[in-house]
Amino acid sequence: MHVCTGCSCLCDDIDLKIENGRISRAYNACRRGAGIFLNISSSRAKPTIDGQQVDLERALQKAQEIIQDSENLAIYGLDTTTLEAQRLAIELAEKKEAFIDDNSTFCLGDFVEMILKKEIPSTTLEEVKNNAYVLFYWGTDPYHSLSRHLSKFTYYPRGGKRQRGYEEDRFLVVIDIRKTHTAKLAKKNARFLKAENDADIIRGFIDALEGRSPKIFQKEIPRILKEMEKGGFNVIFGGLGLKYGLGGDYALLKEMIERMNERSEVYFMPAGCHPNMRGFNELLFEKTGHVNRYSFREKRSSDDFAFHRLLKNDSADTALIIGSDPLNSLPLEYAGKLSEINTIVIDPRETFTGRVAKVTIPSALSGVESGGTMIGADGSRVELNPVFEAEINDEYILKKLLEVV
Ligand code: SF4
Structure with missing residues (x-):
């Protein structure tokens, strides 16, 4: 098996067919990954x-x-x-x-720095596959940017404690400024929050965690928090939309994650491409x-x-x-x-x-x-x-x- 270096998923299950010294097939790779292997001479x-x-x-x-x-x-x-x-x-x-x-x-260096400085807890994709229930995709559209993220690591695969399939064993939350392809997956056991202002949504979560009614998404935010408590292990994937939405000030984000962790395990992971x-x-x-x-x-x-x-x-x-x-x-x-x-x-x-x-x-x-x-x-x-x-x-x-x- 070979590793694809097409994005930060680094998929390690790429099965190549080599004919006459040339790669003719790249099994398991997404379109971008296959392009790297199949077009090496271009x-x-x-x-x-x-x-x-x-x-x-x-x-x-x-x-x-x-x-x-x-x-x-x-x-x-x-x-x-x-x-x-x-x-x-x-x-x-x-x-x-x-x-x-x-x-x-x-890109997402600010998020990596917070993780390396241990200002926010993070985990591995293997742990996510085996344990995570609520999956936030916040300001990122992995359907396009990290094509196998959902299918290999997070939403669709069964593993560990998550054996009943995504319809029952995952709860998807997509927060973005528009209805992206990833957001279109948010149907059953899922919520899409249209982000006019990321800081306001974070404040909404903090309000609900402190027992106040959030000013926005009054039904959705309490429901998501309830699902997080039910799942026990949850993860937020943050992308460029979240970074630029917050304008470089991550104090609220850190506070929200800290408060969420008082009720269930909540981890943060950058969803970047390189x-x-x-x-x-x-x-x-x-x-x-x-x-x-x-x-x-x-x-x-x-x-x-x-x-x-x-x-x-x-x-x-x-x-x-x-x-x-x-x-x-x-x-x-x-x-x-x-x-x-x-x-x-x-x-x-x-x-x-x-x-x-x-x-x-x-x-x-x-x-x-x-x-x-x-x-x-x-x-x-x-x-x-x-x-x-x-x-x-x-x-x-x-x-x-x-x-x-
Ligand atoms: S998601 Fe696609 S581009 Fe990214 S590492 Fe996997 S196969 Fe390669």
């Missing part, structure tokens, strides 16, 4: 300098020269690569007194006490060290992008600056950022062409089982860059 990156194809050694040498000469290096991306490569990138950042950041600044975002957060946290936006020169984390802010404020003379495409995902006014500084891209595939980069270095696809370890959104470590072994992977390239610092 849009592969090539070694380039200033957009011109060169041999790999020349590209590596040029990248070494740039890193050596850089005075303000920013390292970014990293959520699609392995822990082993992330560790090397952090070592490089430390030696160069560089900035380091990943997608979790935009396969090894949590891995990067954990490694940086172990090293610095922060999960992202870190400056090794100033030895602190700050919004000013978020990658887009570094670009906006012209704080970096060199960007080393690993497994990410900021030109495709960040606002152009910031990402456009990548063409003005020395940008090095390490990626298995061609990217928009690669087109404006000084140097591009093609790498192996983690999980398909190189092994290593990743940490899923629930904190579980997963060993990758590659189909092929490419010599030039992120680890190899980062070790080469480390040789010159």
